[in-house]
Amino acid sequence: MSGQTLYDKLWQAHLVHQETDGAALLYIDRHLVHEVTSPQAFEGLRLAGRKPWRTAAAIAVPDHNVPTEHRDQGIADPVSRLQVETLDRNCTDFGIREFGMHDVRQGIVHVIGPEQGLTLPGMTVVCGDSHTSTHGAFGALAFGIGTSEVEHVLATQCLVTRKSKSMRIRVEGHPGAGVTAKDIALAIIGQIGTAGGTGYAIEFAGEAIRSLSMEGRMTLCNMAIEAGARAGMVAVDQTTLDYVRGRPSAPSGDNWQQAVNWWQTLVSDTDAVFDSEVLIDASTIEPQITWGTSPEMVVPVGARVPDPTSLADPVRQADGRRALAYMGLEAGTPMTDLAVDRVFIGSCTNSRIEDLRAAAAVIRGRRKADNVRQVLVVPGSGLIKQQAESEGLDRIFREAGFEWRDPGCSMCLAMNADRLEPGERCASTSNRNFEGRQGQGGRTHLVSPAMAAAAAIAGHFVDVRHF
Amino acid sequence: MKPFTVVDGLVAPLDRANVDTDAIIPKQFLKSIRRSGFGPNLFDEWRYLDHGEPGQDCSQRPKNPDFFLNQPRYQGAQILLARENFGCGSSREHAPWAIEDAGFRAIIAPSFADIFYNNCFKNGLLPVVLDAAIVDRLFAAVNAEPGYRLTVDLSAQQVVTPDGERFSFDVDAHRRMCLLEGLDDIGLTLRHVDAIRAYEARRRTEAPWLFE
Numbered sequence A: 001m002s003g004q005t006l007y008d009k010l011w012q013a014h015l016v017h018q019e020t021d022g023a024a025l026l027y028i029d030r031h032l033v034h035e036v037t038s039p040q041a042f043e044g045l046r047l048a049g050r051k052p053w054r055t056a057a058a059i060a061v062p063d064h065n066v067p068t069e070h071r072d073q074g075i076a077d078p079v080s081r082l083q084v085e086t087l088d089r090n091c092t093d094f095g096i097r098e099f100g101m102h103d104v105r106q107g108i109v110h111v112i113g114p115e116q117g118l119t120l121p122g123m124t125v126v127c128g129d130s131h132t133s134t135h136g137a138f139g140a141l142a143f144g145i146g147t148s149e150v151e152h153v154l155a156t157q158c159l160v161t162r163k164s165k166s167m168r169i170r171v172e173g174h175p176g177a178g179v180t181a182k183d184i185a186l187a188i189i190g191q192i193g194t195a196g197g198t199g200y201a202i203e204f205a206g207e208a209i210r211s212l213s214m215e216g217r218m219t220l221c222n223m224a225i226e227a228g229a230r231a232g233m234v235a236v237d238q239t240t241l242d243y244v245r246g247r248p249s250a251p252s253g254d255n256w257q258q259a260v261n262w263w264q265t266l267v268s269d270t271d272a273v274f275d276s277e278v279l280i281d282a283s284t285i286e287p288q289i290t291w292g293t294s295p296e297m298v299v300p301v302g303a304r305v306p307d308p309t310s311l312a313d314p315v316r317q318a319d320g321r322r323a324l325a326y327m328g329l330e331a332g333t334p335m336t337d338l339a340v341d342r343v344f345i346g347s348c349t350n351s352r353i354e355d356l357r358a359a360a361a362v363i364r365g366r367r368k369a370d371n372v373r374q375v376l377v378v379p380g381s382g383l384i385k386q387q388a389e390s391e392g393l394d395r396i397f398r399e400a401g402f403e404w405r406d407p408g409c410s411m412c413l414a415m416n417a418d419r420l421e422p423g424e425r426c427a428s429t430s431n432r433n434f435e436g437r438q439g440q441g442g443r444t445h446l447v448s449p450a451m452a453a454a455a456a457i458a459g460h461f462v463d464v465r466h467f
Numbered sequence B: 001m002k003p004f005t006v007v008d009g010l011v012a013p014l015d016r017a018n019v020d021t022d023a024i025i026p027k028q029f030l031k032s033i034r035r036s037g038f039g040p041n042l043f044d045e046w047r048y049l050d051h052g053e054p055g056q057d058c059s060q061r062p063k064n065p066d067f068f069l070n071q072p073r074y075q076g077a078q079i080l081l082a083r084e085n086f087g088c089g090s091s092r093e094h095a096p097w098a099i100e101d102a103g104f105r106a107i108i109a110p111s112f113a114d115i116f117y118n119n120c121f122k123n124g125l126l127p128v129v130l131d132a133a134i135v136d137r138l139f140a141a142v143n144a145e146p147g148y149r150l151t152v153d154l155s156a157q158q159v160v161t162p163d164g165e166r167f168s169f170d171v172d173a174h175r176r177m178c179l180l181e182g183l184d185d186i187g188l189t190l191r192h193v194d195a196i197r198a199y200e201a202r203r204r205t206e207a208p209w210l211f212e
């Protein structure tokens, strides 16, 4: 018999009940809650007269709707305000711990989980949000769920689900200078497509992944969902343990050693067999930039806008043409000729301290180009904001003409006041370039933090390696 | 939840791949704390010519005449015909809520994104996966014949064309049963209360830090 994959081990450890038809009851260790996908779930509990099964497993934070400036004045939009207040009220009523809008620990739900040690190796982590895959960076089984399932997990601490197929993506060798976890993620999606991981849980492995920091691994797992996979994960190693040790909710004392003993087994056995394997040579990956309205519409920065008529499949051809029209692009234009109107550095993909350092390193002593209307730098949490300020990064950003904001999702999805105007082109470190994602009619190009910062200075996209 | 057994309905075609949940229901409508009322904003940015905000009277807004939902021949459609990777992106359950609220009961596509697929079942909406070549033929038939209808039979797990041609589809037994009977998942899971308690008791000794 062949060995077990990391995914097999995590699945096994949380299996409460197995039905003969494949449906399984899986125990959930950590439930992250935010204001957008939870109100109807709490309402469902109320209507059915149910109580949360284990309140200590849940942690709530408002992030999508919160303003990123003048927070002391509250939320101006009454509909957004009601949603955030509804979360506060639900947490009070049901006894769930919450980092409220004015708590320094508040931030994007996928940033604060790891930061607080609420996300730990070996856990099952769910959240009513597709980017829950982020937490898989810790050797955890983490995936997004819908609102009905949020209610289900609140009521039963379990989820009815079925096992996915397993895929291993090995990225071997070393990426060149200026190539980040974001570029690796985009290159993978460019290769396997946005549906390439559908039905799979992906384990990222190989030398290039092992050498990533936890921040980099989170960026990578965050984007597993953009490849269609509900879950992405990286095996536990010393980097994982070093990051977790000493976090507020991490185990300590005897528990720490006991935990580490188990966590160290959270790797795929050498003889484990995956349903699908993908091998990528890291040295071939260049800084990436998306040109279209799906993350798979991506090219290396030195490339030109592709010509959709070169595609064989008529459905894809039509999609490509529609994307070019929406993005206001002509096939054959060098990507570096595209001028940007706004730049967004933030989101659960790239708002951690390492991302902010990378952006600051590129711009130190320079100023944003005049044609760039606005550059938003939105840290992932209040604690990251503090850390960045203690390192003087905020000064570097401000001196470059960038805006230094309070933590939240911000212009990743533009549910608050931060958004693109119709037709505006944006260099964004977020994860989705869908039509209208950053504001109706807005045009998003996904890039790494260093590439975004460099575009802000140059006024158009540039290859950060020659900047 | 509304049970689903057989739906015989008008078919409406949305001919593009990778339709994401941001397109199905844009973010400004996610601010609602209710579960219903999303139908008029389904595909809002494609369907209307102006910018939509929550709380508007959509009947007064300028419509995009080219968009399928605005064409008279597709009014009252209950079956949505779509392309590959339908429902990708965000996990928002507002997407199936909006589709269901707009009167649809089933979606036929060559493939669906995982989370969306799962969310449909919680809301009495049946996602049907058929082979891409069959979906192609259905698109051609819908475009050619105004008033084209299909029958989606969940008990028999078949889609039936007006000519009596039958296409079988897969759906897992648990989801099928819940949908056929309109069952509440939570109630079903709570039948396993003892198993959940036993699991927790064991984990408390194996991994006590998880329960602090």
Ligand code: SF4
Pocket (backbone or CB within 6 Å): A063, A064, A108, A109, A110, A129, A131, A347, A348, A349, A408, A409, A412, A413, A430, A431
């Ligand atoms: S930062 Fe963007 S992708 Fe991440 S949780 Fe917020 S809205 Fe979703």
